[in-house]
Amino acid sequence: MLSFVAIALEIPHDVDMPQSETTATQGVRARARAELVAEITRSARTQLAESGAAALSLRAVARDLGMASSAIYRYFPSRDALLTALIIESYNALGEACERAHDEADPTDLLGRWRSIAHAARSWATTNPHEYALIYGSPVPGYAAPDDTIDPATRIPVLLLRLLEDVAASGVAVPEIGTPVSTSLSAQVDSMREQIGGEIDDALLLTGVGAWTLLFGLLNFELFGQFVNTFDDAAEMFAFQVDAAADRLGLVAP
Amino acid sequence: MLSFVAIALEIPHDVDMPQSETTATQGVRARARAELVAEITRSARTQLAESGAAALSLRAVARDLGMASSAIYRYFPSRDALLTALIIESYNALGEACERAHDEADPTDLLGRWRSIAHAARSWATTNPHEYALIYGSPVPGYAAPDDTIDPATRIPVLLLRLLEDVAASGVAVPEIGTPVSTSLSAQVDSMREQIGGEIDDALLLTGVGAWTLLFGLLNFELFGQFVNTFDDAAEMFAFQVDAAADRLGLVAP
DNA sequence: AACAAACGAGAGCACTGCTCTTGGCAATGG
DNA sequence: CCATTGCCAAGAGCAGTGCTCTCGTTTGTT
Known part of the structure; x- marks a missing residue:
């Protein structure tokens, strides 16, 4: 399954993730969500770096994370939204x-x-x-x-x-x-x-x-x-x- | 079905199609083949111009031409090969x-x-x-x-x-x-x-x-x-x- | 006429993005 | 403290994709 612990430590470039304004006060719920969003983009980024944008597959990142593909849609409304996040990350990294x-x-x-x-x-x-x-x-x-x-x-x-x-x-x-x-x-x-x-x-x-x-x-x-x-x-x-x-x-x- | 007659007249840019060296002598078979190849690229070119390369679908051009999708593979070994033909056409057109x-x-x-x-x-x-x-x-x-x-x-x-x-x-x-x-x-x-x-x-x-x-x-x-x-x-x-x-x-x- | 090559169609496989439903868990309100 | 509301993961399913294989049929050659 997912290991939430080690994730928040290695967010590469400081992209403004949707982690609302409260990090600790707003409960573990929102934090787990932010961490999962980061985990999804991390896996997607790896897949992008290896195979390119067109080969980026929502199902593949779901498999990589050990979750159902439909669960991804709780965090990104579409594949384009995930791509947009990666675009923003790339612009910021460059x-x-x-x-x-x-x-x-x-x-x-x-x-x-x-x-x-x-x-x-x-x-x-x-x-x-x-x-x-x-x-x-x-x-x-x-x-x-x-x-x-x-x-x-x-x-x-x-x-x-x-x-x-x-x-x-x-x-x-x-x-x-x-x-x-x-x-x-x-x-x-x-x-x-x-x-x-x-x-x-x-x-x-x-x-x-x-x-x-x-x-x-x-x-x-x-x-x-x-x-x-x-x-x-x-x-x-x-x-x-x-x-x-x-x-x-x-x-x-x- | 397919109308072979009006096709050979409107091959837009003179791209070197695989029409062997003989155009009329080598029988109607090769000619029909060349015309069908041209017809496929024509449909693909239209689809490309309308929706872009990533949206180009072999099955869509097959539907457009009224033939089975598997029949396309008699003329182009893969989608990439079709894309290559379009790339060559585009380079030549420009x-x-x-x-x-x-x-x-x-x-x-x-x-x-x-x-x-x-x-x-x-x-x-x-x-x-x-x-x-x-x-x-x-x-x-x-x-x-x-x-x-x-x-x-x-x-x-x-x-x-x-x-x-x-x-x-x-x-x-x-x-x-x-x-x-x-x-x-x-x-x-x-x-x-x-x-x-x-x-x-x-x-x-x-x-x-x-x-x-x-x-x-x-x-x-x-x-x-x-x-x-x-x-x-x-x-x-x-x-x-x-x-x-x-x-x-x-x-x-x- | 006999044969071989080319051909079109269909079924099928593995894959994709995405939706909908079901059931379980957590957080909050009475 | 219990119940309700909302979030969440999972599964099934739909429509679509590239591509392969098989099976008759057609076509051209010998």
Whole structure:
């Protein structure tokens, strides 16, 4: 059967589980429930890491946990809900890995911070390819990402925006872009700047979006097999393109 | 039942179907077989376009064609084989769309040729999102792309390389890259240049890879929902980044 | 005409997500 | 303190899937 004792100790990434607000006061009932939810996601995460998202089976996690498949539905209303939990976990794991790498870098070394983020992202993606595919690959069939996922998904953009703000504040000269910004695009950038409330000018922001897009374009190409037979050691190509993007942002070693 | 007559007329893209080498001489048997294969892929393609790859069901196409599900296995050994045929078709459709757009542009207008390719790719991707996801999204579960797919997949890289060769031959000054090329990466580029046999120097080739990666990174972000709530009109962002990449390649309007 | 290969249909297996019902246990209210 | 209410696990069952095997039938070749 289930062993409730050893479970609460090993919840890997701190994903906001539905463990209400009370942990001990609200009785053992709610706690056992939270632990079981964690146990289900743990088993599902293992299955995802081994075989990928499409092979994730509710019945298999039920077997793994030694319970009836129908009992899973007491904790997750559908397979998509379980997948959503895994998506949120993956976004948070990737975001946390990048944030930690970023925060370990010298704050005054803007180039080092950018490199840390980029290589942390690649490191996480290559060691967790199925989780990466889950969040940056094609969305699962007819599955629309619920609102719960957009917040964890913004961790990396937010992190990059923090970096861009420091770039803007540092006063380094961002290379000119030889491309005019249409009024429509400028309006979009304005509304975006309003949301984040920083002081990043159009050129830097748009170049940053390009760097962000290139970063994950590289990871997609590497992990989804577009580089095979051509750049089999994608690490070198990745490092180069990351540095090239940094150059466009005006990032230089201190 | 099946209507063999009207089928052979509307095979959309010229995918190399297993129609042996003889079309009329080898009897009606082989022809009926080829037509049925085409009919199966046609139905599967419709189902893919409507509901996505994961929802593609062999039994559903069998029902659509009015035949037993087991009969499908006379033509495709597995569901993955059917998916592979659709992947090849999609690669060819996208490649052909880009090639046609490219060939319609003024050959001396290098910027126009790049823009044509990029916007043709986006146009195809946005009108065929499920097909796009099939080839540029996460690979289906434990499914390894067979060798038949790598050839159609190279159509776009080949097309871009053709363009880069003309850029190199045109003698326009490609902007310097402020990033050193490691010896290991240089070796990879050398072996790649050996395969394609052109005269594109390291900087141009690597910048081209960056442009190629950025192009599909943008499409992935747009189609897989990473731009929602931020750049809802991804067309503007796409056009800007495409032009910015062109600028890095030294492409200018004639 | 005889034979062999290809073929379509059906039954069946193991699997999936999901629903409904049944019976037991825990937490709370009178 | 007992009874009621709600939570929970389990089982059966439904509709669907990919895939296999067998069994007649059709088709093409010798």
